[in-house]
Each structure stands twice: as C-alpha cells, then as structure tokens.
Amino acid sequence: MGRRVLEQLDLNLRERTKTITDVWLPSWIREDFRKMLGLEDHFQFFEKMGIVRIHEFGEDEAIKLGNTTVKAFRMTQPGLASYLFHWNGKRVVLALDEIKEWNPGSELLEPDVLVLETGWFEKDKQGKQIIPVGHWIRKSEASFDETLELVQKVNPRLAIATHIEELNGRSYADYLELEKRFRKYRLRFAYDGFRVSL
Numbered sequence: 001m002g003r004r005v006l007e008q009l010d011l012n013l014r015e016r017t018k019t020i021t022d023v024w025l026p027s028w029i030r031e032d033f034r035k036m037l038g039l040e041d042h043f044q045f046f047e048k049m050g051i052v053r054i055h056e057f058g059e060d061e062a063i064k065l066g067n068t069t070v071k072a073f074r075m076t077q078p079g080l081a082s083y084l085f086h087w088n089g090k091r092v093v094l095a096l097d098e099i100k101e102w103n104p105g106s107e108l109l110e111p112d113v114l115v116l117e118t119g120w121f122e123k124d125k126q127g128k129q130i131i132p133v134g135h136w137i138r139k140s141e142a143s144f145d146e147t148l149e150l151v152q153k154v155n156p157r158l159a160i161a162t163h164i165e166e167l168n169g170r171s172y173a174d175y176l177e178l179e180k181r182f183r184k185y186r187l188r189f190a191y192d193g194f195r196v197s198l
Contacts, residue, residue: 003042010051018050024065026072027058032079073108076101084108090198097163099150100142112198114156117163118189119147124169144168151185162190 010019023043025033033039046052057063062071068087075082075098082095084107091111095102099116119142124130131137142150151159164175175189188194 003039003046006046006052010046011049020051020053022053022055024055024057024063024070026081027056028074029072029079029081030054030056036079071107073105075099076103082108084111088198092198093154093156095150098141099147100140102150104150104154109154111154111156113158113160113196114151114154115160115162115190116147116150117142118161118165118168119144120165121168121170125174130167130169148182148185148187151187157186158196159185159187160190160194160196161187164189 006021006023010021012018030040033043043052043054047054055063057072059072059074062069068085070086071084072081073084074080075095077098077100080098082093082102082104085092085094090113092113093104093108093111093115095104095114095116097117099119120131120137121144122130147161170178172189172191179187179189
C-alpha cells in the first residue's frame with residue numbers, strides 16, 4: 001500500500017525534516033484499510049507524524065488535483081479500484097491489478113491510455129504448460145488472453161501491460177516480440193522507467 005515509500009519520501013531523519021504527501025483513498029478502499037492488516041492504523045500514525053494527509057472520496061466523486069480530475073471505480077474484486085484521469089483533453093485509465101472478470105463501464109472505454117496487468121501465460125516459450133489445470137490462480141487471476149480481451153473491449157489508443165511476473169518465464173526481448181505479434185491491440189509492455197508522452 002505504499003507505506004514504506006511514504007516514510008522514505010517524507011521523513012528525513014538526518015536533517016530532521018518532514019514533508020507531507022496527500023493520500024487520496026476511495027471510501028470502499030479506506031473501509032478495507034480499517035478491516036485488514038492494520039493499514040488504517042499505519043496511515044493514522046503517519047498522519048500523527050505529519051508525513052501524510054488522508055483524504056477520502058466516494059464513488060462517482062471527481063477530485064481535482066491541479067489541472068487533473070480523478071475518479072475511482074469499483075473493480076469486481078472487493079476493495080479494489082480502477083481510476084480515470086482527465087487532463088488537457090486526455091484520458092488515462094489505470095486498472096493495475098485484479099482485472100479478472102472486471103467489466104468496465106462506458107465512462108472507461110476508449111481512453112488515450114489503458115494501464116493494466118499483464119496476466120499469467122498458459123505456456124512458456126517452449127510450449128510447456130506453466131499453470132497446471134485446476135490451479136487456484138486460474139479462478140482468481142486474469143490470464144494474458146483475458147487481458148487481451150479486456151484491451152479489445154476498452155479499445156484504448158495505447159495499452160500498457162504492467163505487473164509482469166517472473167512466473168511467465170520471459171525476457172524483455174520476448175515481450176518486445178509479443179508487442180509485434182499483438183500489434184493490433186496497440187500493446188506495450190512496461191519496464192522500470194517507462195514513460196509515455198500524451
């Protein structure tokens with residue numbers, strides 16, 4: 001949930017300085033924070049330390065951050081959200097994880113950019129099955145084929161696949177080959193430092 005990142009960004013113990021990061025949480029995600037893993041307690045502690053300021057917003061509520069408007073949408077998996085960013089006439093949809101059985105509404109269709117998880121692959125490069133038949137992951141996590149189906153449904157100008165797992169057994173060169181193979185999806189695979197110009 002980014003807790004350690006907030007500590008590193010906002011608390012400089014050597015220079016005894018602090019900065020504050022605004023954390024925006026959709027109400028249903030904040031509710032999960034209250035129930036699970038002590039997340040709410042951690043964020044309240046950070047507020048007391050003066051390194052975060054928590055803002056909660058509801059479903060269908062658009063928040064304005066500078067010249068950007070952000071809305072959160074519920075995912076199929078409880079306690080998760082996708083996000084729609086509007087700025088300078090551009091639209092970006094983030095659905096970074098847990099897209100299994102996600103059915104995005106019309107407001108999320110045809111964005112300039114869609115960022116979503118890659119999903120698991122049925123077979124490795126040599127054709128050997130990676131995920132055994134009957135494995136639990138098949139019921140709870142999206143496959144790469146399901147990711148492609150979702151890209152086709154959302155129909156972005158550019159799709160960026162992230163959340164790439166070592167389990168897939170592919171190098172970045174392999175992903176570049178997949179970009180060529182699935183060119184019709186306007187799909188790119190992310191990497192650390194990946195940047196997009198809109």
